[in-house]
Amino acid sequence: MSEPVVRAAERIEILSAETSEGAQELQRRDATNVNELSREVGAVLRLDGLTLDPTSIDMERRDDETMIINMGPSHPSTHGVLRLMLELDGEFVLRTKPVIGYLHTGMEKTGEVLSYIQGATNVTRMDYLSPVINELCYSMAAEKLLGIEVPERAVWIRMMMSELNRISSHLVWMATNGMDLGASSMMIYGLRERELILAFFEKTTGLRLNLNYVRPGGVAADLPDGWQDDVLVICDTIFARTFEYDELLTGQPIFRNRMVGVAPLTAEEALALGVTGPLLRSTGVAWDLRRAMPYLAYDQVEFDVIVGTFGDNFDRYAIRLNEIRESIRIIRQCIDMMPRGDYRSQDPKVTPPPRARIGESMEALIHHFKLFTEGFQVPPGEVYLAVESPRGELGCYMVSDGTAKPYRLHVRAPSFVNLQAVSLLMRGGSMADTITVVSTIDPVMGEVDR
Amino acid sequence: MTSLSSTAPPGVLTSDGLAADLCCFPTREQYVELVRSFRDDGFEMCVDLCGVDYLEHFDRRLPEGVEPTRFEVVVNLLSLSKKQRVRIRVQAGNEEPEVPTLFNLYPGTEAMEREAFDLFGILFTAHPDLTRILMPEEWEGHPLRKDYGVGRVPVQFKESPGPR
């Protein structure tokens, strides 16, 4: 019996050496330097010194009485492969440190290998809950570098599709947030409504997810005829259903106890941490890129920016619920004001010739072949372009060196920055609050780890 | 774009001809001072900080008086009150890129600087926890550098060295 035990022991080292991330993990308090300790405790070093002095850990516990556990990569409520290391005093969280990188896919390296036409397929897999908005950010950055104009109809199609995508992303959030708080019927309702939108995506673009629909120069295909009634059906059903969710969740005592007043965030802390999106708006800061720095045709549509008052979990829930209604309002205006015309810019530099003409003329065939194998050259320069994704400001910093591939592609992921507010929000809360905090930040690990 | 040279500390070249939004090119010594002056001037949020490796595109357009180095740190500041963005590109150095940290001005940049260190090897002096954030702990090398291979496993049935 001794032989397997010895082998078992040394095998545990092999495995534990592989899964332990050394310095990236939460160490004992005496093993971390003061600055890092204050960050893990959630102190925001702001103008006038620490807002929260790390030495006065109010639930003062000796170092050996507390327990360091990790809500590891494969955990039901961490929305993907996020690993949170928590120092707990019984039920209360003293220190938190997110360990990320478990879904690092090297997308920025792959972005440098793919040409501008192929790049959208890579970027769309970053934030897999809102693929259209990723492609939009990438394509608009490429168009800005190229300096080409997108026809009016393409602008409105892009706006409508990204609003539909915002609704489907908020619906997934409502579903998983309900599941985390035990309302598993909310999971079924949320996913059921989302299928309506995915069916429309499949009808227009051919795919439910990772659509590769928005490309530099316009959109891949025109809307199918009779799309107005599909979208109207989606708007009416989901608008009615949001009141159902409101009834189901808002009055429920369990939901209120775990959401009202939990994990408050002040505007100053949010700005210092660079937090954007519903998290920032919940603190009362009215900052929505669609309103503040309008892109596409957001200045021609009428919609409200939803702002919270207390900055706690309940505000973030209310903001996302009402943002679904605002997006529906925008989509209704898109249906009425959708201009006619072509859906893709006619500039031959960017747009391949139509399929029919390839059969007849040789030049069209060569043009099509060159465009899809080698791609189009983009004048050297750099650009930073930001759009409003359901999680915050999604920015794309693109440097081009004149060839057909971006020289450097950096995507500013809103979840990556919002996630750093985790240690501030979880500080002093109970273990159950950590679940709601991670859920209301709504991190998508695909875009956090890129 | 209004030029901010009036408020920026002396010796900083601000030129907005290069790209649509405003760009500033401080040297490493003026870097923290410039960011501090921007923050006091109303730029409440540091939106993005990333590294760029200009090994193969060394001769990019830079305003005169800025000597290009291989590594560059690009910081994006955002003013919610004035609805304005500014981009600060500081030359970080050739072999041992080293830039002071912005953690004391904007605590939000702590993770972004760790990512720049992890993927590029750019050191940030006085950073509270300069460890890897995305790659496994014992990973050697910095993947996003231009001399770091893509790590592409040759695909058996298609040997063409195309873009994929």
Place this chain on the structure above:
Amino acid sequence: MALEDLQHNFLTGPLEDIVRWARRASVWPASFGLACCAIEMMATGGADFDLARYGMEVFRNSPRQADLMIVAGRVSQKMAPVLRQVYDQMMEPKWVISMGVCASTGGLFNNYAIVQGVDQIVPVDVYAPGCPPSPETLMHSILTLHEQIRTGEIMKRRHEGRPFHLDATPELWTPEVPVAVRVGTPK
């Protein structure tokens, strides 16, 4: 003395069928959702493409109560040992569906960060193609797995020879030492 060691004769035949039928009808997946495929797996578990029809009602979170691991998404180098650890901690008999091309062969991301195919880490039984595989594709792969369990073909294949690509010794059909080889720094 396990089911495989019985001689397959007249007496034990019905018993084996009953056991296989019971196993097929109550496969509980461990929710190992990684990336975009996890969203499609959730949609498959949702109301429209109900997985509960096949007895897979509940997505167990702890590997102790799960006997099917659906690797849904791209497996990064940092995640490989964790995947192996969760696989080892699953109860026998256990099966693996590698959902999506990223899990099966590294897919779109042929680079340093992604393990090019989960079968380098765990023995895989069914590969579901697609990026992401639509819920119908995932259900089709689950049904093929159920078919293999019902006919016992899945246990036969493992029992006789070692899985073809893993150099494990015959009697250890699940190799003890993790096979995940960290791709070093390709210069």
Place this chain on the structure above:
Amino acid sequence: MMSVDQYLPILGLLILGVLFGAGSLVMSAMLAPRKRPSDAKLAPYECGIVPEIEPPQRFPVRFYLVAMIFVIFDIEVVFMYPFAVVFRQLGLFGLVEVLVFSVTVFGALLFLVSEGALSWGPVKHLTAGMPSRTSSSTILRINSDSDQAA
């Protein structure tokens, strides 16, 4: 003689219990595929991470206080068993007796709760002067004309 078969049903129940318990153990031992307690299976499940910081042995006292509450009700039920057997002969007197008994035991629970066994201590929640809010009363709507900067 009469008294022996009075206990027959209990005996039957006992045998059935043992049969079911032992039966499932034997079946699972017999039918489960090759079983080797590999070392990973012996290690505790920590969400996929191999645990190297072993959890502390001393847990905060709050967990034990909650266990105390269970003990009260456990004892109460144990005393109710003999009452349940003869409660028909005891009639009203027995019923009142049991009610008095459970009220006194309930007093113990009230004492524990007032001592704070259930309130788990200071939790950082914004509760001061929190109005009861609905999902539409807690938000402000900023439309384009009344656009105020941050």
